[in-house]
Amino acid sequence: MDRHAIMEQGLTQPLIAPALSPAARRRQLREKVIAGFITLMAFTGIAALILIIIFVAKEALALFTEPEARHEASLSKMFLAQDVAPGKPPFRWQPVSKIPKVSMIPLFVGTLKTTAVSMLVAVPLGVFGALFAAEFAPRRLRELLKPVIELLAGIPSVVLGFFALMVMSTVVKEALGFDRPLNAMVAGLGLALAIVPVIFTVSEDALTAVPRSYREASLALGATPWETAWKVVLPAAAPGILAACVLGFGRAIGETMIVLMASGNADVISWSLGDSARSLSATIAAEMGEVVVGSPHYSLLFFIGVQLFIFTFVLNLMASTWTKRVIRKLTGGAA
Amino acid sequence: MSLNPNAPRPKMEARELTLRYGTKAAIQKVSLAILDRRVTALIGPSGCGKSTFLRALNRMNDLIPGANHTGTILLDDMDIHDRSVDVVDLRRRVGMVFQKSNPFPKSIFENVAYGLRVGGMKDKAALEQRVEKSLRGAALWDEVKDRLHESALGLSGGQQQRLCIARAMAVEPQVLLMDEPASALDPIATAKIEELIHELKATYTIAIVTHNMQQAARVSDRTAFFYMGELVECGATEQIFTNPREKRTEDYVTGKFG
Amino acid sequence: MTPGTRRAVGFALTSLTGLAAFIIIAMLAIILFNVVENGAGGVTWTFLSQPPSDGMMGGGIFPAIFGTAALTLLMTVAVMPVGVLTAVYLHEYAPPHSLFARIVRVAVVNLAGVPSIVFGLFGLGFFILFVGQGMDRALGHEEMYWAQPGILWASLTLAVLTLPVVIVSTEEALRAVPMDHRTASLALGATQSQTLGRVVLPGALPGILTGAVLAISRGAGEVAPILFTGAAYFLPDLPSHLNSQFMHLGYHTYVMATQSPDVEATRPLLYSTVLVLLLLTFALNLVAVIIRTRTRRKAAGAH
Numbered sequence: 001m002d003r004h005a006i007m008e009q010g011l012t013q014p015l016i017a018p019a020l021s022p023a024a025r026r027r028q029l030r031e032k033v034i035a036g037f038i039t040l041m042a043f044t045g046i047a048a049l050i051l052i053i054i055f056v057a058k059e060a061l062a063l064f065t066e067p068e069a070r071h072e073a074s075l076s077k078m079f080l081a082q083d084v085a086p087g088k089p090p091f092r093w094q095p096v097s098k099i100p101k102v103s104m105i106p107l108f109v110g111t112l113k114t115t116a117v118s119m120l121v122a123v124p125l126g127v128f129g130a131l132f133a134a135e136f137a138p139r140r141l142r143e144l145l146k147p148v149i150e151l152l153a154g155i156p157s158v159v160l161g162f163f164a165l166m167v168m169s170t171v172v173k174e175a176l177g178f179d180r181p182l183n184a185m186v187a188g189l190g191l192a193l194a195i196v197p198v199i200f201t202v203s204e205d206a207l208t209a210v211p212r213s214y215r216e217a218s219l220a221l222g223a224t225p226w227e228t229a230w231k232v233v234l235p236a237a238a239p240g241i242l243a244a245c246v247l248g249f250g251r252a253i254g255e256t257m258i259v260l261m262a263s264g265n266a267d268v269i270s271w272s273l274g275d276s277a278r279s280l281s282a283t284i285a286a287e288m289g290e291v292v293v294g295s296p297h298y299s300l301l302f303f304i305g306v307q308l309f310i311f312t313f314v315l316n317l318m319a320s321t322w323t324k325r326v327i328r329k330l331t332g333g334a335a
Numbered sequence: 336m337s338l339n340p341n342a343p344r345p346k347m348e349a350r351e352l353t354l355r356y357g358t359k360a361a362i363q364k365v366s367l368a369i370l371d372r373r374v375t376a377l378i379g380p381s382g383c384g385k386s387t388f389l390r391a392l393n394r395m396n397d398l399i400p401g402a403n404h405t406g407t408i409l410l411d412d413m414d415i416h417d418r419s420v421d422v423v424d425l426r427r428r429v430g431m432v433f434q435k436s437n438p439f440p441k442s443i444f445e446n447v448a449y450g451l452r453v454g455g456m457k458d459k460a461a462l463e464q465r466v467e468k469s470l471r472g473a474a475l476w477d478e479v480k481d482r483l484h485e486s487a488l489g490l491s492g493g494q495q496q497r498l499c500i501a502r503a504m505a506v507e508p509q510v511l512l513m514d515e516p517a518s519a520l521d522p523i524a525t526a527k528i529e530e531l532i533h534e535l536k537a538t539y540t541i542a543i544v545t546h547n548m549q550q551a552a553r554v555s556d557r558t559a560f561f562y563m564g565e566l567v568e569c570g571a572t573e574q575i576f577t578n579p580r581e582k583r584t585e586d587y588v589t590g591k592f593g
Numbered sequence: 594m595t596p597g598t599r600r601a602v603g604f605a606l607t608s609l610t611g612l613a614a615f616i617i618i619a620m621l622a623i624i625l626f627n628v629v630e631n632g633a634g635g636v637t638w639t640f641l642s643q644p645p646s647d648g649m650m651g652g653g654i655f656p657a658i659f660g661t662a663a664l665t666l667l668m669t670v671a672v673m674p675v676g677v678l679t680a681v682y683l684h685e686y687a688p689p690h691s692l693f694a695r696i697v698r699v700a701v702v703n704l705a706g707v708p709s710i711v712f713g714l715f716g717l718g719f720f721i722l723f724v725g726q727g728m729d730r731a732l733g734h735e736e737m738y739w740a741q742p743g744i745l746w747a748s749l750t751l752a753v754l755t756l757p758v759v760i761v762s763t764e765e766a767l768r769a770v771p772m773d774h775r776t777a778s779l780a781l782g783a784t785q786s787q788t789l790g791r792v793v794l795p796g797a798l799p800g801i802l803t804g805a806v807l808a809i810s811r812g813a814g815e816v817a818p819i820l821f822t823g824a825a826y827f828l829p830d831l832p833s834h835l836n837s838q839f840m841h842l843g844y845h846t847y848v849m850a851t852q853s854p855d856v857e858a859t860r861p862l863l864y865s866t867v868l869v870l871l872l873l874t875f876a877l878n879l880v881a882v883i884i885r886t887r888t889r890r891k892a893a894g895a896h
Binding site: 393395398400401423424426427430431433435437438439440449450452453454499502503506 | 688689771773774776777778779780781782783784787791792796
């Protein structure tokens with residue numbers, strides 16, 4: 001077949017050039033540059049996370065390298081009981097006294113106390129609230145709950161701290177007969193306000209991810225709605241709810257302003273919720289303003305930051321693994 | 336294929352084209368010519384590979400992760416997968432109309448002018464002229480000329496599809512690929528589209544995928560029957576519908592399966 | 594279980610969960626009521642437009658409003674391009690099953706979980722001491738110019754903090770743009786970046802704006818990250834340079850609430866400050882909700 005003859009007859013439009021035209025080459029180059037730039041931007045998130053850990057750790061590093069800091073704040077001084085005169089507490093956080101005392105134990109205890117209170121309050125509220133919204137609530141009420149949660153989540157933590165300090169402290173003191181208005185209980189309740197939205201939102205997502213077919217199957221077998229919710233939906237969403245709690249826990253550990261304003265900030269070790277407590281995060285916030293850059297105390301505060309980073313990082317990884325698992329299980333199971 | 340020198344030359348031609356998604360072959364060793372200024376209908380049951388074949392002709396399959404091919408596709412004797420071919424240039428020469436009308440949420444004018452603008456045309460008068468020409472070409476001008484700057488989403492389904500055809504025509508491609516362009520439309524709108532296809536074949540080479548056998552018989556000059564990823568038979572439309580060579584083709588066009 | 598107990602248990606469970614929901618709503622109501630009741634009287638034009646006077650016992654909070662606005666404006670300028678383009682990468686450019694994209698996602702999720710006080714430490718250690726000192730050295734400043742707390746460093750710290758908010762909502766917005774629009778554009782011979790600029794980003798704009806508003810609302814309320822990076826309790830002048838310190842509504846609230854010599858005397862001012870801060874963040878959240886529901890309704894109507 002004589003292709004050339006045919007082509008000469010009917011051809012009015014130009015052929016595609018045998019090599020890329022300069023215009024096409026320019027266009028391809030431009031596209032590559034743009035794609036490269038966008039990819040570069042995507043690197044920012046990773047860079048930020050890496051820079052955070054590097055630069056927070058860098059300032060803490062002096063604790064392990066500088067002789068003065070190593071003497072003043074050794075790991076044993078931070079984490080082990082100190083020999084003190086009888087009757088004096090072996091764990092103290094007083095980094096600016098004449099002989100600096102740098103035990104982290106009171107800070108751990110303080111953090112755990114406030115966090116425990118907040119979890120005890122926020123987990124039932126958040127999870128049950130989410131269960132109500134996802135399973136039982138009439139449509140209207142459910143549509144009211146969502147913006148309420150969003151508004152609650154939108155309240156700046158300094159406002160929650162303020163509310164705990166000005167209002168809740170008095171109420172709690174009178175109701176429970178505590179000696180002092182600012183204590184672990186008040187801080188914990190304030191923290192609960194901050195983490196209820198987290199627990200609620202993530203739990204509700206997990207509950208609504210449970211396929212309708214699960215519910216229908218259960219109801220068709222004669223189960224009542226609450227039996228379905230309790231025995232079918234809740235177990236199916238359990239990893240997601242666990243993730244919600246872990247996320248809330250991480251938020252509570254890292255939350256600063258509420259504890260700083262409402263806990264009293266004394267470095268006492270006691271298990272009474274009526275006593276003042278000093279958390280890791282609040283310690284950084286309260287003391288960083290007055291330290292000399294490069295001093296052992298300064299490095300210590302950054303070291304606390306490193307610990308906070310690590311705790312929350314691990315908790316977040318756990319939570320996201322569980323969330324993924326519940327989604328995979330439910331979407332895989334539904335297909 | 337025809338060796339008669341008076342027959343229209345092939346505008347596009349696939350040679351031994353095999354297309355896979357991952358490892359699963361969607362079409363197998365298809366060799367098919369799309370003749371210049373003719374309407375070629377691609378028919379066959381769902382999943383037979385006809386849409387995949389159509390999308391290969393302007394490399395829309397490049398967008399699907401894992402898609403790969405062997406064999407060649409020629410446009411005017413030039414391999415469209417050659418490194419010297421820019422896919423943007425290719426798509427300006429081989430336009431496409433989709434099954435679901437997909438106008439942009441922009442004005443009617445901006446929809447039609449879109450391809451021209453991204454191609455670098457800035458002159459307002461020239462744009463207006465081309466938009467009008469395309470809308471007239473798509474038999475839509477009289478219906479929309481008074482509301483060119485209103486949203487295209489306000490048009491009816493049939494109008495939207497003709498707008499999409501106008502939009503594809505505005506860049507003056509040589510080939511128009513249509514993927515079931517009337518499947519979502521009512522009979523009146525469908526008739527308008529078919530009429531339009533008749534008019535367009537004077538200037539364009541058209542390949543149309545359709546589910547509707549009557550439609551294929553009405554609009555096309557040549558018909559290719561695909562079955563399970565293979566090209567079973569291709570020939571003049573009349574011959575395919577009245578005197579198919581293959582048993583499978585006969586069964587399909589007479590409605591025994593599909 | 595007898596039908597009677599079954600019904601009783603069901604009723605108990607429903608009311609228990611309902612009670613939890615009720616308590617959540619009540620908590621919000623109590624906070625709002627308390628703040629509005631005690632603060633509304635003090636929010637006057639003078640309060641909004643005047644600087645503090647009489648050692649914080651009188652006057653207004655204008656410098657704190659100004660500082661908060663300037664801070665969040667700078668933050669938004671910094672975070673939006675980076676956040677939007679990161680989301681664009683993840684949703685439009687990343688190859689499927691890209692390892693890099695997966696790492697970016699993990700990083701973003703974890704970034705969202707880093708405690709805000711750690712961002713403060715980061716701002717101090719990285720922006721002020723590393724970047725600031727480096728700039729001072731490079732630019733030949735004899736005394737500290739950049740290596741001190743200032744509004745630029747505080748806003749950049751907040752930008753890093755709000756980055757996940759912007760990325761997540763932008764990605765959601767991109768997901769809402771129909772795939773059809775992209776294929777139509779590409780089939781017309783548009784390049785990928787033209788498709789992005791002319792079809793995808795305009796389509797995603799409302800969602801991107803929602804993200805911006807949410808980021809602003811979050812950034813405006815955060816105090817811990819700016820404690821050591823630039824906030825000041827009282828300044829005679831408004832911030833005028835990128836290295837100026839600034840007053841801030843949240844920081845103002847914190848200091849007045851915890852370090853006031855006379856709690857009773859400052860209480861009305863304090864409540865009014867809190868009310869202003871709360872109104873600001875709620876207004877921003879409301880704007881975000883409105884944009885979102887509008888676009889969702891529009892998206893639903895278009896199909």
